[in-house]
Amino acid sequence: MSKNIQQMVRVDRREALKAAGASVLALGFASTAQATPEAAAEALSKATGGAATTMSDKVKFVGLPEIAENGATVPVGISVDSPMSADNYVKHIHVFAEGNPSPETITFNLTPTGKAEVNTRIRLGKTQNVVAAAVMSDGSVLTAKREVKVTIGGCGG
Amino acid sequence: MLTRRDFMQVTAATAALMGSGANIARAAAGQTITQDDLLNFDSVGNVTLLNFTDIHAQLVPLYFREPSVNLGVGEVHGLPPHLTGEAFLKHFGLTPGTPEAYAFSSVDYANLATQYGRIGGLAHLATLIKAIRAERDGNTLLVDCGDTWQGSYTSLATQGEDMVNAMNALGVDVMVPHWEFTYGADRVQELIEKLNFPFLAGNVIDNEWQEKVFDTTAMFERGGVKIAVVGQAFPYTPVANPRYMIPDWSFGIRPEMVQENIDKARSEGAELVVLASHNGFDVDRKLASIVSGVDVILTGHTHDAIPGVIEVNDTLLVATGSHGKFLGRLDLDVQGGKVKNYNYKLIPVFSDVIQPDPEIQAVVDGIRAPHANVINEKLGTASSLLYRRGNFNGTFDDLICNAIIEERDTQISMSPGFRWGATVIPGQDITVDDVYTQTSITYPNVYRSEMTGETIKLILEDVADNLFNPDPFYQQGGDMVRVGGMGYRIDINKTIGNRISDMTLLSSGETIEPAKTYVVGGWASVNEGTVGPPIYDLLANHIRKKKVVDIEPNTSIKVVGA
Numbered sequence: 001m002s003k004n005i006q007q008m009v010r011v012d013r014r015e016a017l018k019a020a021g022a023s024v025l026a027l028g029f030a031s032t033a034q035a036t037p038e039a040a041a042e043a044l045s046k047a048t049g050g051a052a053t054t055m056s057d058k059v060k061f062v063g064l065p066e067i068a069e070n071g072a073t074v075p076v077g078i079s080v081d082s083p084m085s086a087d088n089y090v091k092h093i094h095v096f097a098e099g100n101p102s103p104e105t106i107t108f109n110l111t112p113t114g115k116a117e118v119n120t121r122i123r124l125g126k127t128q129n130v131v132a133a134a135v136m137s138d139g140s141v142l143t144a145k146r147e148v149k150v151t152i153g154g155c156g157g
Numbered sequence: 158m159l160t161r162r163d164f165m166q167v168t169a170a171t172a173a174l175m176g177s178g179a180n181i182a183r184a185a186a187g188q189t190i191t192q193d194d195l196l197n198f199d200s201v202g203n204v205t206l207l208n209f210t211d212i213h214a215q216l217v218p219l220y221f222r223e224p225s226v227n228l229g230v231g232e233v234h235g236l237p238p239h240l241t242g243e244a245f246l247k248h249f250g251l252t253p254g255t256p257e258a259y260a261f262s263s264v265d266y267a268n269l270a271t272q273y274g275r276i277g278g279l280a281h282l283a284t285l286i287k288a289i290r291a292e293r294d295g296n297t298l299l300v301d302c303g304d305t306w307q308g309s310y311t312s313l314a315t316q317g318e319d320m321v322n323a324m325n326a327l328g329v330d331v332m333v334p335h336w337e338f339t340y341g342a343d344r345v346q347e348l349i350e351k352l353n354f355p356f357l358a359g360n361v362i363d364n365e366w367q368e369k370v371f372d373t374t375a376m377f378e379r380g381g382v383k384i385a386v387v388g389q390a391f392p393y394t395p396v397a398n399p400r401y402m403i404p405d406w407s408f409g410i411r412p413e414m415v416q417e418n419i420d421k422a423r424s425e426g427a428e429l430v431v432l433a434s435h436n437g438f439d440v441d442r443k444l445a446s447i448v449s450g451v452d453v454i455l456t457g458h459t460h461d462a463i464p465g466v467i468e469v470n471d472t473l474l475v476a477t478g479s480h481g482k483f484l485g486r487l488d489l490d491v492q493g494g495k496v497k498n499y500n501y502k503l504i505p506v507f508s509d510v511i512q513p514d515p516e517i518q519a520v521v522d523g524i525r526a527p528h529a530n531v532i533n534e535k536l537g538t539a540s541s542l543l544y545r546r547g548n549f550n551g552t553f554d555d556l557i558c559n560a561i562i563e564e565r566d567t568q569i570s571m572s573p574g575f576r577w578g579a580t581v582i583p584g585q586d587i588t589v590d591d592v593y594t595q596t597s598i599t600y601p602n603v604y605r606s607e608m609t610g611e612t613i614k615l616i617l618e619d620v621a622d623n624l625f626n627p628d629p630f631y632q633q634g635g636d637m638v639r640v641g642g643m644g645y646r647i648d649i650n651k652t653i654g655n656r657i658s659d660m661t662l663l664s665s666g667e668t669i670e671p672a673k674t675y676v677v678g679g680w681a682s683v684n685e686g687t688v689g690p691p692i693y694d695l696l697a698n699h700i701r702k703k704k705v706v707d708i709e710p711n712t713s714i715k716v717v718g719a
Binding site: 062063065066067068069070075127147149151152153 | 367393395396397400407408409410411413615616619620622623628630631633653683
C-alpha cells in the first residue's frame with residue numbers, strides 16, 4: 001500500500017514523543033490541558049514559516065477513520081497528488097491534532113521520488129479535528145482537515 | 158385475516174411507486190390473500206436478486222412492530238427511511254388498515270397484529286425463495302446482508318452454528334457480517350469453514366500488517382450475466398461491540414477500498430456489480446454518491462423496510478427490513494454492463510398464508526427441539542404491547558430498565574439502543590424464547606456502578622451523536638441508549654455536548670447534578686470483565702415475579718427539533 005516510512009521520511013522524534021507521552025483517558029474524563037484549533041493553527045504557521053495555506057482536495061486522508069476504534073492508536077495516512085519530480089514535489093507533510101495537549105504530532109520530510117504517501121499512527125485524546133499540511137516545493141501549503149470521533153461506543157444496533 | 162381486496166390495494170400502490178409492472182386491482186372483497194398473491198410479480202430481464210437482512214437468528218414466525226419514531230437530521234430529514242406512521246403511509250400511498258400498512262408501519266399495530274398475524278419464519282421465507290427460484294431458474298442470486306447468527310436462544314446456545322446450518326440449507330449464495338463477530342475472532346473463522354458460501358468483508362484489515370482478512374468479492378454467473386458481489390461488514394463493529402473479541406481486526410467505511418474492489422471486479426469482467434452492505438441505510442446513501450460503478454446496494458444494519466428502490470445517481474438502493482419479515486425481489490435487465498430496466502417488490506412474509514417449506518421446517522424443528530423445554534417456558538403474560546424499535550424508547554426496553562432498577566437496586570438503568578428484538582402483543586404469553594430475542598448476546602452481564610451526573614450526560618451525548626450527527630459517516634446505526642429512572646430533554650439538531658438537558662431523577666423529581674453520584678445499572682457493556690448477572694436471567698426472573706406485564710407509555714423524554 002505505502003512505502004516503508006522509515007526509509008523515506010525522517011520523523012521528528014521529539015515532537016512524536018511529546019504527543020505520545022501526553023496520555024489522556026480515551027473518554028476525555030481527565031482534565032488535562034488541551035490544545036485548541038487556534039493553537040493548532042499557530043503550530044501550523046510556525047512549521048511553515050507563516051506561509052498562506054489553502055484547503056485542497058489534492059491532500060487526502062487514507063485509512064483515517066471517522067470514528068476511532070482505539071483513540072490510543074489511530075491510523076492516519078496522507079496522500080498528496082504530486083508528480084514528485086525534481087521541480088514539483090512535496091517537501092514536508094505535517095500532521096496536527098487540534099484537541100491534543102500538544103497539537104504537533106508528526107512531520108514527514110520527503111524527497112522528490114516515488115509517491116507522496118505516508119502512514120503512521122497517532123494518539124487522539126478526545127474527539128477532534130486532524131489537520132494535514134503539505135508543504136510543496138514551490139512554497140505553497142495545501143491542507144486537509146477531518147474530524148475523528150473518539151467515542152464511548154457500545155450502542156450500535 | 159387478509160383480504161384480497163386489501164392486498165390488491167397495496168400491490169397497486171407499490172406498482173405505482175415503481176413506475177413499472179402496474180397490477181390491475183381485481184376486486185374480490187372477502188377472499189383471503191394467498192401465497193400466490195405474495196409472489197405475484199412482473200418479472201423483468203435476466204437477473205433476479207433475492208435479499209433479506211438482519212434476520213437476527215429468528216427461525217420461527219413472530220411479531221415485529223416497525224418504529225413510530227425514526228428521525229433524520231440534516232440532508233436526510235423527512236426522506237425515507239426517516240418517515241414513520243401516517244407520514245410513511247402517505248408517502249408510499251398506502252391505506253391505513255391494509256396488510257401492507259400493517260407490515261410497513263406502526264400505525265394501529267396491536268389491533269392489526271391480531272388481524273394479520275405473525276410474520277417471518279425461515280420455512281415460510283424458504284417457500285417464497287424456492288418458488289421464485291423455480292420461476293427464475295438459473296437467474297436467481299440470494300444475498301444475506303448479515304446479522305444472521307445472533308439474536309435467539311438457540312443461536313447463543315450453539316454459538317451461531319444453528320444459523321450456519323439453516324442458511325446452508327436455505328441455499329444462501331453470499332453473506333456479509335456484523336453481529337457474527339460477537340462470537341469472537343476464532344469462532345468466526347471456525348464458522349466460516351462450515352459455510353457453503355462466501356463470507357465477505359472487504360473493509361476489514363488486520364491491525365498489524367493492514368492486510369485484508371476476509372474475501373472482498375464473490376463472482377457469480379446468473380442468466381448469462383457475470384455478477385460481482387462486493388461485501389461490506391458493519392464499519393463500526395469494534396466501536397459498537399466489544400473490541401476485545403476481535404482485537405486484531407480493524408474496520409471502517411473505507412470508501413477507497415470499496416472503489417478499488419468495484420474497479421477490480423469490473424476489470425475482471427463483471428457486468429453487474431452489487432454491494433452487499435452492512436453499513437446502514439444513510440451511510441450507503443452517502444457512499445453511493447461517492448463511489449462509482451456500483452449498480453445495486455443491498456443495504457442492511459438499520460433495519461429499514463422501504464417498499465421501493467431509492468435511486469442515487471446510477472445506483473439502486475434496496476432496504477429489506479429485518480427479522481425475516483420481508484423478502485426483497487429485484488429483477489434486473491442487464492445488457493452490456495448496464496442495468497436497462499428493473500422491477501422491485503418488498504414482499505411481506507405473512508406467515509399465516511404461506512405454506513412452510515417442509516425441508517427447512519425440518520431443519521428449524523431440528524434446531525429448536527433439543528431446547529424446547531427451556532425456550533417454551535411461560536414466564537408471564539403481556540397486558541400491553543411490548544416492542545423495542547424507536548429512536549428513544551420502546552416498551553420492551555422500559556420493561557428491561559424497570560427490571561434492572563428493581564433486581565439490582567439502582568436509581569437509574571441503561572439499556573442499549575439495539576434495533577433487534579421481537580414484539581409481544583397484548584394478551585400474548587411471554588416465554589424464555591421472547592426474553593432471548595431481546596437479550597441474546599455474548600456480553601450479557603448487568604453491571605451496577607456509581608456514575609456522576611456529568612458521566613451520565615457524557616454517555617447520552619455520545620450516543621445521541623452516533624444517531625444524530627448530520628454526517629452519516631459518523632453514525633453507528635443504533636438507536637438512543639434507553640434509560641430507566643430518569644428523564645431528559647434532547648434537541649436533536651444541536652451539536653455533541655449540547656443536545657441533552659433537563660436530566661431529572663424520576664424517583665424524586667430532583668435535577669441530576671453533574672458533580673453528584675448516582676447508582677446506575679446496565680447491560681451490554683463493551684468493556685472486558687464486566688461483572689453481574691446475565692441480562693436474560695435477570696429479565697426472566699423479573700417477569701416470573703411480575704406474572705403480568707403492563708408498561709405505561711414513557712413520557713419522560715422530551716424531544717425537540719424533530
